[in-house]
Amino acid sequence: MSQQSFCEKERKNLEKLNKFQLGNQFKKIGVIIAIGSFILMIARKYFEDSEWIRPVLHGLLLIGLLIISVSKEKIEDEYVDSLRSQSYRLAFIMAIVYSLVQPLINYAVAVLFNQDDNLKGFSYFQVLFFMLIVQLLFFWQLKRMNK
Amino acid sequence: MKNTIKVQRAILDITQEELAKAIGVSRQTINSIEKNRYVPSTVLALKLSKMFNQPVNVFFELTEED
Structure with a gap:
């Protein structure tokens, strides 16, 4: 592969990565995950549970917010x-x-x-x-x- | 940059919504362009030009600040 076509491929890959977005319907899923994990985070203060659940909920909340963040608008x-x-x-x-x-x-x-x-x-x-x-x-x- | 999209729209007698739909953007985009808050890309400007059947520089004009 010549150097030029290699560069071109790299550039195209980067462009693809840059344009990556989820569909608009994912926004709702993100909101549900984020709110769900947030409620559970508050709820776990009133219950006794094991320690491992905290990082899992933190992770879920971040994933939910990230999904909202990378989802398209209705008209993008x-x-x-x-x-x-x-x-x-x-x-x-x-x-x-x-x-x-x-x-x-x-x-x-x-x-x-x-x-x-x-x-x-x-x-x-x-x-x-x-x-x-x-x-x-x-x-x-x-x-x-x-x- | 200033523009006369509102005037062009009045000539065609179409709403922001209708214009937006025709060129595949949201109504907010048309509104922001009309209010000089957003400078559209060349692609969008050319789409508007096609829609209004006028050259781009008829309805877009450079100002002192540009």
Whole structure:
């Protein structure tokens, strides 16, 4: 295979990956998974259960939100695509700012209230959840503002 | 960039919804273009041109900021 056709193939693969989206009907499935796992997460506070269920529910919630995030709108045109890109950019930047600032706030609170709380990290779930929620909210807000 | 899509639409006597359907986009897209909040791609501009039976630069015009 020549170098040029190899590059072309790579480019096409990347394009395909970039255009990947689920159908509109998946949005409902995503919402059901996300809300279902969220309710279970609240419900498990009142029941005694085994420890393994927590990461499973976290995972399910993230999967549900991701499905909503990558599902098409009813009419997915170039304008929706541009709003989507804006929301992803905002979410990406905000998630990084959040993960940089959040430990400092934790530390400041710990110092202010004289708590013996060292600079501890936070879970990947927190950051990913924040990122997905910010993306979905911005996307929803952008769509709403441009009705 | 400013545009006179609203005028062109009035000439054809069609609603945003009808225009949107005819060129395969959502009504919000047409609305945003009319309100100068979104600059459409060349493909979409050419579809509008076909619809209105006019060259693109008749209903799209560059402004000072461009």
